[in-house]
Amino acid sequence: MLSDESLLRRIEELEALVYVPGLWRCTKCDFQLIQANMSAHSGTVTARDEPGDKCPNCDSPLWRVTERQAGNNLIDRMEPMQEELTSLRAEASRLQEEINNSVECVAAFMLSNSYATGHGDDVGALVTELAWQHKERLERLRQAQEKNDDR
Numbered sequence: 245m246l247s248d249e250s251l252l253r254r255i256e257e258l259e260a261l262v263y264v265p266g267l268w269r270c271t272k273c274d275f276q277l278i279q280a281n282m283s284a285h286s287g288t289v290t291a292r293d294e295p296g297d298k299c300p301n302c303d304s305p306l307w308r309v310t311e312r313q314a315g316n317n318l319i320d321r322m323e324p325m326q327e328e329l330t331s332l333r334a335e336a337s338r339l340q341e342e343i344n345n346s347v348e349c350v351a352a353f354m355l356s357n358s359y360a361t362g363h364g365d366d367v368g369a370l371v372t373e374l375a376w377q378h379k380e381r382l383e384r385l386r387q388a389q390e391k392n393d394d395r
């Protein structure tokens with residue numbers, strides 16, 4: 245049988261593991277507050293776990309947040325972000341494919357019309373710039389066309 249003192253010590257140890265240091269939450273409106281003590285003298289910042297602060301939105305008491313609540317909250321916030329990321333990656337991939345196709349069209353246009361560099365107009369400069377940016381692709385097309393011409 246544990247003594248009262250060792251039971252209290254054990255409760256303190258377990259509480260330190262259960263709650264996120266310095267994190268408080270309003271159960272009414274989900275407002276969250278991180279309380280910290282800042283020491284100007286030593287330059288340290290430590291968690292402040294003293295109760296008594298009220299929610300600035302609805303004046304309700306703030307409650308400590310358990311590690312499990314914080315973990316669940318993070319997962320809840322992460323899920324829509326993960327979906328958005330997946331959707332954005334698909335969109336980026338689609339746009340990259342579109343850019344690649346456009347560059348190939350420009351390169352093919354340049355080859356088929358013997359479009360020379362040195363045009364003074366803006367379109368010419370743009371096409372030249374695109375061709376320079378995608379020199380390898382252009383070179384492959386040029387080689388493909390040379391093979392075609394040999395036949």
Ligand SMILES: [Zn+2]
Pocket residue numbers: 270271272273274275299300301302303304
């Ligand atoms: Zn509130």
